[in-house]
Amino acid sequence: MDKIQLPEHPIFEVVAAAAADLGTDAYVIGGFVRDLVLKRPSKDIDVVCVGDGIALAEAVSSRLPNKPKVSVFKNFGTAMLRAGDWEVEFVGARKESYREHSRKPEVEAGTLEDDLKRRDFTINALGISLNKQNYGELIDRFDGLKDIKKKVIRTPLEPGITFSDDPLRMMRAIRFSSQLGFDIAPDTFDAIVDYKERVEILSQERITDELNKIVLSPTPSYGFKLLFVSGLLHLIFPKMVELHGVETINGNSHKDNFYHTLQVLDNVAQVSADLWLRWAAIMHDIAKPDTKRYSSKVGWTFHGHEDRGARMVPKLFKELKLPLNEHMKFVQKLVRLHLRPIALVKDTVTDSAIRRLLFEAGDDVDALMMLCRADITSKNDNKVKRYLQNFDKVEKRLVEVEESDKLRNFQPVITGEIIMETFGLKPSKTVGELKEILTEAILEGKVKNEPDEAYAYLLEKGKQMGLRQVHSSNN
Structure with missing residues (x-):
């Protein structure tokens, strides 16, 4: 039989000694063994004993230096403890039977053979003996090792x-x-x-x-x-399936947006392990089926798919039971903005357009640019190269404007409270309008986001709206 070299860690010998004292056989089993064969790092150990797994966990804990707490899950007949940064779960060998309308099995004590049979895949049905007579021996009843190699x-x-x-x-x-x-x-x-x-x-x-x-x-x-x-x-995820397929009218075809989305997802995966940036890649074109139109003059269009897609994100997150928190808002923002940088590749682009992107993207502007680069999936290498060079220019402009105007996540120095105090207003539509006018002026470069200049502009606009100053700013 094959033998497997267990990692250098005292936990294995402690489990072996505890099992011997209890007169039970114990095995490391499942994913830990698979990952050991594959040389993948893992510190989650599953131990199966032919007997009482909870009793074995208690016995192991009593032998470890700091006697770690044993968490017992009686309903499942399992127990867990931590040995340093290793997590060890114990269970007695068992066999299972299922009812048609539930994935929760009826469980009873069983042999090692029974336990291996209930495993999902052969690569997870591997064990390593912790018993004195054959310590380190690989238990492989279903050719899992061969399947790993194949x-x-x-x-x-x-x-x-x-x-x-x-x-x-x-x-x-x-x-x-x-x-x-x-x-x-x-x-x-x-x-x-x-x-x-x-x-x-x-x-x-x-x-x-x-x-x-x-x-x-x-x-x-x-x-x-x-x-x-x-x-x-x-x-x-039926909404994603709707992206699949190509329609042709008068010889004009659009690309298959399902496979395009998968390419964008892979492109993002090459540069980021962030789960939510990857979900933004999945969702970025999700509204294309709903916005698809054909015109004999311009061919296929998907006008407004970015805004429609952003509005769809909360509902899709809710259906998928993904978190409805800042992660959802991040995905929603990137879906809404994913076409914006491509519009900024012209040499004639204004600083105000760059300011608006910085203002709207905030701290997520770098993630947005990663998504935009990933979104270039043309089979024409020259076209891809040209687009990516254009994005280099956009990123350079973003850095330049950010350094001069400090606009990432900026807030106007004149707050709603200052507006209300200046004109003796209560919270109202007028306050919001004035704040919006001031924000627009700053983004357009008409006014610097500095107290004196912004306040003077506020007074001028307030006067034009028929408002009377009742209080002077302390700025």
Whole structure:
């Protein structure tokens, strides 16, 4: 049998000693073993014992120097403790049976064989013995090691049963495939196609958790293509599927916005690991199907898709159970602004246009420029090179204007409170109008964002609106 060299860490010998004292067999199992074979860093250890996992966790804790707290999850028969920055979870070997309308199994004590059978994929059904008679020996009942070497995702048992019992495993198959760059075995993929409707019993939170891991994988388009071809994407994110396809009228065709979006997503993934910037890539053209029009004069247009898309973002985030917080607002902002930098590539662009972009993008201007660069997906290399050179010019202008005007996240020095105090006003539409007039003047370069000059401009505009000054500013 193959032997696996465990990492240099006392936790493994402590678990082995505790299990021996309890008269039980123990094994490191699952993802930790897979990652050890793949030489991927991991500090999450799953220990299975043929007996009481909670008792083993307590015994291990008592042997560790600082006697770490054991968190017990009685409903699941599991326990967890931390050994330094390593997290160790303990469970007794078990076998499972499922009911049709639930992915929560009925669990009973079982053998190591039973426990390995219930694993989702062969690459996760590997174990390493912590027992004296065969310490370090690889337990591989389903040729998981061979599948790792062949880079194949395959289920230990008949895939239809595996996916019908727990349909989340279909999402996990695609997630592992995308994360690891593995292929899904043909019969396993066929079963995903056959049982895809079973995802309807899953909570949206569990689906989105796997979806986010696909989004964060090295080449996320691979996972999305598998979701699309299997039919899962049609069920979990139908709005994205609407991007797919090319329509031709009078010989004029538009590009396939689904595959364009995947290319933009991959381009972003090459320069940023930020989950929300990647979601901005996914959403940036989401409104194109709703705004698509054909004209014999100009061909295909998608006018206003950036604004329509920005308005769609909160609803899509809510449906996907993504957070409705600053992350959603970040994605919404980038979707709304993603066409703006391309309009600034002309030599004649004004400082006021640059100021407005800085004002609206704020601290997210760098992320916006990353998205805009990623959005250049033409097959014409010269065109791509020309566009990217133009973006270099825009970024240079952004830096120059920012250095001179300090406009990133700027606020007019004249606040709403000063306006109300100056003219004896209460909160009202008039106060908002004056603030907007002042902001516009600063962005247009008519007035510097300095107290004396801005206040004088305010008095002039107030007078034109028939307002009387009742209080002088302290500025």
